[in-house]
Amino acid sequence: MTEIIDGNEVAQDIRNGLLDSIETLTDAGTTPCLATVLMNDDPASETYVSMKHKDCEEVGIATRDIELDPDTPAEELFDTIDELNADPEVHGILVQMPLPDHVDEREVLRSIDPAKDVDGFHPENVGRLVAGNARYKPCTPHGVQKLLAAADVETEGAEAVVVGRSNIVGKPMANLLIQKDEGGNATTTVCHSRTDDLAEKTRAADIVIAAAGVPEMITGEMLSEGTVVIDVGINRVETDEGSELVGDVDYDSAKEKASAITPVPGGVGPMTRAMLLWNTVKAAGDVAGIEVDLP
Numbered sequence: 001m002t003e004i005i006d007g008n009e010v011a012q013d014i015r016n017g018l019l020d021s022i023e024t025l026t027d028a029g030t031t032p033c034l035a036t037v038l039m040n041d042d043p044a045s046e047t048y049v050s051m052k053h054k055d056c057e058e059v060g061i062a063t064r065d066i067e068l069d070p071d072t073p074a075e076e077l078f079d080t081i082d083e084l085n086a087d088p089e090v091h092g093i094l095v096q097m098p099l100p101d102h103v104d105e106r107e108v109l110r111s112i113d114p115a116k117d118v119d120g121f122h123p124e125n126v127g128r129l130v131a132g133n134a135r136y137k138p139c140t141p142h143g144v145q146k147l148l149a150a151a152d153v154e155t156e157g158a159e160a161v162v163v164g165r166s167n168i169v170g171k172p173m174a175n176l177l178i179q180k181d182e183g184g185n186a187t188t189t190v191c192h193s194r195t196d197d198l199a200e201k202t203r204a205a206d207i208v209i210a211a212a213g214v215p216e217m218i219t220g221e222m223l224s225e226g227t228v229v230i231d232v233g234i235n236r237v238e239t240d241e242g243s244e245l246v247g248d249v250d251y252d253s254a255k256e257k258a259s260a261i262t263p264v265p266g267g268v269g270p271m272t273r274a275m276l277l278w279n280t281v282k283a284a285g286d287v288a289g290i291e292v293d294l295p
């Protein structure tokens with residue numbers, strides 16, 4: 001029987017597990033607060049940002065919602081970030097990706113105060129992660145670790161294959177998997193568009209994490225019996241019946257081989273949002289000097 005790892009359920013557990021810490025912080029005068037900056041008019045990004053606000057509202061995290069027209073000069077975005085950096089009531093800042101072409105994404109990430117960088121994308125935070133001293137684990141890979149733990153998947157000693165080498169998912173995911181921590185100690189291979197014989201690599205894996213951004217590219221015949229399959233892809237594709245969300249895994253054929261698999265939607269996506277709340281509560285705890293209990 002293949003286990004379907006329910007991301008909505010695990011994310012709800014994470015949100016519930018944050019409630020006491022949020023209450024403690026709020027009672028001590030530090031209500032955790034997340035500021036989001038949206039500078040694109042992609043409907044998917046708008047959906048993600050509004051879901052993040054709804055999640056915050058559900059658990060008692062305050063929010064600031066900043067929307068900039070995609071044509072806004074980059075300087076205005078930097079001024080906005082400077083203001084949020086200086087605002088003592090804001091603990092976490094998230095600039096929704098992607099950004100318009102005229103804005104240098106790296107410069108934007110560098111301009112966020114690393115202590116408020118709840119995405120974990122600032123070079124200082126990337127460096128800390130790689131060095132095994134993470135301040136904030138990036139939300140999607142951290143969410144994947146929580147999903148694996150919820151499904152009792154042992155990473156220690158496992159052969160893990162990460163398909164994709166993005167800065168948001170592939171690279172930090174591989175880094176977390178090789179750390180000497182819980183959810184790490186895996187023998188990890190990173191595959192990408194130049195990998196020779198991808199199927200050979202995925203067939204040798206105990207855990208496959210698909211994060212290539214290519215709809216349904218990992219099929220059942222690329223997997224061995226009993227593989228754990230985590231699908232990070234979120235691709236909107238047009239079908240005869242209209243548009244549909246699919247992952248980077250061909251769910252039906254992969255499910256035939258997998259011992260456990262995440263669906264899309266309802267797998268990794270909700271966890272990305274839950275771990276953002278986690279990082280925001282951590283950020284507020286650090287500011288308040290209160291050691292919060294994190295689930």
Ligand SMILES: Nc1nc2c(c(=O)[nH]1)N[C@@H](CN(C=O)c1ccc(C(=O)N[C@@H](CCC(=O)O)C(=O)O)cc1)CN2
Nearest residue numbers: 047048095096097098119139265266267269270272273
């Ligand atoms: N600053 C950031 N930008 C982006 C990130 C990020 O981590 N930080 N990741 C992705 C998108 N993303 C977060 O913003 C994200 C994607 C999907 C979901 C989600 O909940 N998906 C649902 C389905 C939602 C739907 O119906 O469309 C699911 O999978 O069940 C949340 C966050 C790019 N940008």
